[in-house]
Amino acid sequence: MIVLAVMLIAGIVSIMNSIPLSIRTTYGYSQNYLGLTPRGNNAMTPVIRGVVEAESPVPLGPVMVCRASDMEVKSIVGPWRFIVLGLEQDDMPVYLDRLGGARRIDGRWPAPGRPEAIVSEPVARNLGLKLGDVMLSPDRPDSYSAQEVRVVGIAQMEPWMAIVPVEYHRANHFPPIDVLVVMAKDRADQDRLDRWAFDRFQGMQARVFAFFRLERETDEMFVILYSILNVVIGMLVIVITLMMAMLMNIYQSQRLQEFGLLQALGYTREWLLGRVLAETALVVVGGWIAGIGVAFGLLNVVRAVLMEPRAFMLDPQDPVAYVYTVPVPIAIFVASALTVVLRFRRFDPVGVVERRLV
Amino acid sequence: MIEVCRASLVYSDHGRDVFACREIDLEVRDGEFLGILGPSGSGKSSLLYLMSALKQPTSGEVRYQGRSLQAMSETERARLRLREFGFVFQYPYLLGYLSALENVVVACPGENRRDEAAGLLDSLGLGAKSHRLPHELSGGEKQRVCIARALLGGRACVFADEPTANLDHANGVAVVETLIDHRGKGGLVVVTHDPTMLERADRTVRIMDGRVVEAP
Numbered sequence: 001m002i003v004l005a006v007m008l009i010a011g012i013v014s015i016m017n018s019i020p021l022s023i024r025t026t027y028g029y030s031q032n033y034l035g036l037t038p039r040g041n042n043a044m045t046p047v048i049r050g051v052v053e054a055e056s057p058v059p060l061g062p063v064m065v066c067r068a069s070d071m072e073v074k075s076i077v078g079p080w081r082f083i084v085l086g087l088e089q090d091d092m093p094v095y096l097d098r099l100g101g102a103r104r105i106d107g108r109w110p111a112p113g114r115p116e117a118i119v120s121e122p123v124a125r126n127l128g129l130k131l132g133d134v135m136l137s138p139d140r141p142d143s144y145s146a147q148e149v150r151v152v153g154i155a156q157m158e159p160w161m162a163i164v165p166v167e168y169h170r171a172n173h174f175p176p177i178d179v180l181v182v183m184a185k186d187r188a189d190q191d192r193l194d195r196w197a198f199d200r201f202q203g204m205q206a207r208v209f210a211f212f213r214l215e216r217e218t219d220e221m222f223v224i225l226y227s228i229l230n231v232v233i234g235m236l237v238i239v240i241t242l243m244m245a246m247l248m249n250i251y252q253s254q255r256l257q258e259f260g261l262l263q264a265l266g267y268t269r270e271w272l273l274g275r276v277l278a279e280t281a282l283v284v285v286g287g288w289i290a291g292i293g294v295a296f297g298l299l300n301v302v303r304a305v306l307m308e309p310r311a312f313m314l315d316p317q318d319p320v321a322y323v324y325t326v327p328v329p330i331a332i333f334v335a336s337a338l339t340v341v342l343r344f345r346r347f348d349p350v351g352v353v354e355r356r357l358v
Numbered sequence: 359m360i361e362v363c364r365a366s367l368v369y370s371d372h373g374r375d376v377f378a379c380r381e382i383d384l385e386v387r388d389g390e391f392l393g394i395l396g397p398s399g400s401g402k403s404s405l406l407y408l409m410s411a412l413k414q415p416t417s418g419e420v421r422y423q424g425r426s427l428q429a430m431s432e433t434e435r436a437r438l439r440l441r442e443f444g445f446v447f448q449y450p451y452l453l454g455y456l457s458a459l460e461n462v463v464v465a466c467p468g469e470n471r472r473d474e475a476a477g478l479l480d481s482l483g484l485g486a487k488s489h490r491l492p493h494e495l496s497g498g499e500k501q502r503v504c505i506a507r508a509l510l511g512g513r514a515c516v517f518a519d520e521p522t523a524n525l526d527h528a529n530g531v532a533v534v535e536t537l538i539d540h541r542g543k544g545g546l547v548v549v550t551h552d553p554t555m556l557e558r559a560d561r562t563v564r565i566m567d568g569r570v571v572e573a574p
């Protein structure tokens with residue numbers, strides 16, 4: 001029972017937590033730069049660029065003019081949109097380096113103007129793409145391109161990314177807007193630059209894409225989900241605790257005759273109570289540890305079998321998941337202890353031994 | 359050794375008082391075998407519970423070696439039952455998950471008395487069966503295990519509440535003989551409604567309706 005409850009709760013929480021974890025991982029590339037797009041007016045791009053270059057509070061690194069559209073990637077909660085960047089040939093390696101660099105590139109870089117793409121390994125895994133496979137196609141409404149865009153390079157790296165040559169993107173993709181990718185010279189300054197830009201371009205014909213916004217939106221989204229989760233888990237704990245307390249009560253009632261006899265033989269009430277509580281504690285703690293073990297094992301299996309192959313994120317060591325299970329043993333122990341103590345208070349050893357055949 | 363002075367025990371039966379013992383005066387002397395006779399419902403068990411610190415009198419007093427049992431704490435009384443008294447209940451009640459030997463050893467927790475317990479069981483004719491669980495023993499055998507449990511550690515006084523009630527006459531006599539033979543220097547109080555069990559008693563008292571009606 002306890003094992004099951006702990007397992008269930010740890011499992012639910014871990015899987016729930018895997019959603020924001022996935023968001024952060026999938027869109028984690030945006031930590032590395034600031035994205036700026038004009039709004040409603042393509043002529044704004046140079047203006048925005050001018051403002052950034054003149055007023056940036058931190059020294060700037062590369063600023064790239066590129067194009068962006070999106071495609072569909074898979075997640076445990078259904079399809080998500082993921083950015084396809086159109087980059088200049090020279091910008092591609094710089095961009096990769098900025099994301100932390102690739103350990104190795106299988107295949108090659110996309111050729112200028114060609115319908116070719118380079119993706120990082122998690123994207124390839126998520127979409128089941130190998131070198132030469134079609135990533136974007138006219139037949140796919142959600143991952144559309146006017147021509148079939150094939151994967152020619154897979155970069156062995158953790159961050160998610162998909163890049164096509166900017167010339168191809170300009171000729172075939174919507175929206176026809178030049179996007180700015182602005183990198184702080186020092187990676188540590190990126191967040192400051194992002195926050196500055198968000199305030200600076202407030203109310204202007206510009207849109208700011210920054211990691212801290214993503215974080216904030218994710219958190220806001222999950223606040224509601226987590227409050228629901230808390231209620232569900234709270235109810236689960238109450239139900240399981242009640243059932244366990246009932247079971248413990250039945251179990252201890254069966255042993256009441258034993259306690260009656262021992263008390264008649266001269267064992268003290270305190271000694272017996274201590275023994276019952278110690279036994280209960282042992283059962284509860286043992287059950288909890290076993291539950292944690294089973295949950296951990298199961299989550300690892302789930303991750304290896306279901307999640308990893310699609311590059312879904314799941315953290316079997318998520319401490320939050322295990323913290324959520326702590327109320328289970330405590331509540332069960334308290335409930336069982338209470339029922340036992342109550343029984344002991346009105347308890348006549350002689351009566352129990354005399355009426356043993358009842 | 360044990361003095362019962364004007365002790366009464368009143369049960370409450372749905373608010374109505376039931377006198378199980380009425381102002382009983384009785385003494386158990388050092389090392390004697392005292393028999394208590396009486397019909398069913400006369401208060402024999404109740405009297406035994408009073409003497410063995412299992413129940414407290416509603417009024418009056420019970421003294422053990424001059425000390426009032428009521429003046430003692432619950433823990434002290436528990437200690438008395440654990441060290442000084444042995445009790446054989448009417449039904450041979452053993453812990454089902456323990457072997458005969460372990461059921462005997464239970465009487466002295468924290469002490470290593472396995473050898474003594476094995477010796478007791480042996481002298482009670484259960485030497486070969488000391489490893490058995492209670493459900494593998496007959497009623498008479500269980501009763502003898504209970505007797506060994508009551509005797510273990512050497513007791514100042516052993517109480518037996520109708521130890522022969524569930525047994526045929528021959529077995530009943532054998533049980534009483536066993537108690538007499540194994541109590542050492544301690545006192546022995548046996549409750550029964552069968553006078554033939556008390557032929558070897560030093561004294562016998564008869565109680566009726568919660569009163570001693572025939573003192574020796």
Ligand SMILES: Nc1ncnc2c1ncn2[C@@H]1O[C@H](COP(=O)(O)OP(=O)(O)OP(=O)(O)O)[C@@H](O)[C@H]1O
Pocket residue numbers: 369370371376377378396397398399400401402403404405551
């Ligand atoms: N828990 C109780 N509540 C109310 N009355 C009780 C209780 N226990 C015993 N009595 C009453 O007290 C009286 C004496 O009971 P006790 O058990 O001492 O008799 P006894 O002589 O041992 O009888 P028996 O030979 O049948 O065992 C009886 O009338 C009984 O009904």
Ligand SMILES: [Mg+2]
Pocket residue numbers: 402403404448519520
């Ligand atoms: Mg009786």
